[in-house]
Amino acid sequence: MRAAIALGQEARGRTAPNPNVGCVLVREGREVGRGSTQRGGRPHAEYVALQEAGDAAAGATAYVTLEPCAHRSERGPSCADILAAAGVARVVAALRDPDPRTDGAGFESLRSADIEVQVSLGADEAERSLAGFLTRLRLGRPFITLKLALSLDGRIALPSGESRWITGEEARLDVHLERARADMILVGRGTLEADDPMLDVRIEGLEDRSPRRAVLGRGPAPPGWTALAAPEAAFELGDVNDLLIEGGAGAAAAFLRADLVDRMLLYRAPIVIGEGKAALGDIGLNSLAEAHGRWRLSESRRLGIDTLEVYERVR
């Protein structure tokens, strides 16, 4: 299951509005096929893995991060159907698919074809890898990540505006990996006008993973960019699973004020700036009591001399 989750995670940012699923087929203790949802959402992970396995799929166990779909479309049969047709003996799924077209019907269909079904293995990790898709289904909006690169004292620039660079190369490379996992990146209008940022993925082999770009605030967007009048416009992004907010302080604060941030990536450099530009503007806090209990540290690692702390919104 861990391998299936890794495959799914790798596909994050290029399958929306479909889920970034991973699938591994194992027969007699040996892997016979693997696959993930392909660019644009099709073919599905199960199809790719079955293609690779060929006849070896008969009698195999399929480890899959999400319930196989039950809905046939004009583009082909459902994953439940093709798993059955290939003679798969057992399906181990991490999560049930909340999509109303499946939502248990996939498991039902597999069981009626005499396939053994087991659910929940690796559920927490799979939840995390599919957070974009699941949030869209459950809350009607993308999973929203806020990235900040800041000093020990929470500054993102000198008073002069100088901000290159706060963090080092390893941290900046990690940001590009995060970009590759997003369907859309957003900046504030101020950042757009001041920096004209590329927001692309500058990693060899991943250049084609550069996500769509969006700007927060009224007024026209540059060609190829999407304009979001307010953070709440995220609810209208039907085809975005993962949205990454890259700044500046105003855009970041607007999303926090609307309580529309699910995860924060804090890239922190071992420097002190003192007077300078704050990471965040007004988030609408009235008391310290309100600030507590909202965020939980979920991961912390060193990136060169910098540190990355990942905080998740407690809901």
Added chain:
Amino acid sequence: MRAAIALGQEARGRTAPNPNVGCVLVREGREVGRGSTQRGGRPHAEYVALQEAGDAAAGATAYVTLEPCAHRSERGPSCADILAAAGVARVVAALRDPDPRTDGAGFESLRSADIEVQVSLGADEAERSLAGFLTRLRLGRPFITLKLALSLDGRIALPSGESRWITGEEARLDVHLERARADMILVGRGTLEADDPMLDVRIEGLEDRSPRRAVLGRGPAPPGWTALAAPEAAFELGDVNDLLIEGGAGAAAAFLRADLVDRMLLYRAPIVIGEGKAALGDIGLNSLAEAHGRWRLSESRRLGIDTLEVYERVR
């Protein structure tokens, strides 16, 4: 040696201007005596350990964090002399004492009494435990620690001034332990006037470890307080090994601007504040390049839901 360093560390904050030394006597693999520098700096650690060991000191090895003193005074013989008189066979010292009255003369004296001498075991750890004394001897001022309790985005209060509490109980308890290890605590005049802080050690059994109090800025100090006109006045504090800066933002920035901070304790709560009071004022930075290469993360630990990061000035 580890036990000797722990003993010395425990005595930190109450031995100035003398060093907070630890000493353990071991004979035939068994500890026969232990001691640390006593309140006010006397008796010395070696004396205390020898008293406890009595006759068992004969033939023992003395593990001591600093070179035994060589200077006889009207208050008694030197430590080198009493170690020899007790018949100690071997002295293992972590560090040479830079005090010009000793500075190798202690080792000399021991060797001339036919005691085997070994130096450098545990030197790095001992350096850290004796940082106050050593900095005073080397740089002519105390070892200066800056403590900040801040949010993820570097705020120390809401715009209203509300700052109780940013961090939780475990973090605040740790601050009181740090206070117990300081000879003097300093706050800015603004903090003194706004908060009238006690700056005492509120830990059962350690209440008598509350350090002297100082305020930064011109003007009179309250009874019992010391006034420092500027950070540079730290060079006149002849009897302070460890100075702890507790805030606020102006005092902290003044010491950083003067490059008079050796260590930062960052107690960070998992909260976001947004608009609010910044942890630091102007520290005189002209470019980001100047900010880099100054601080190194030396320790990081969880304190309840908060984290403590310790940064040391790279010199």
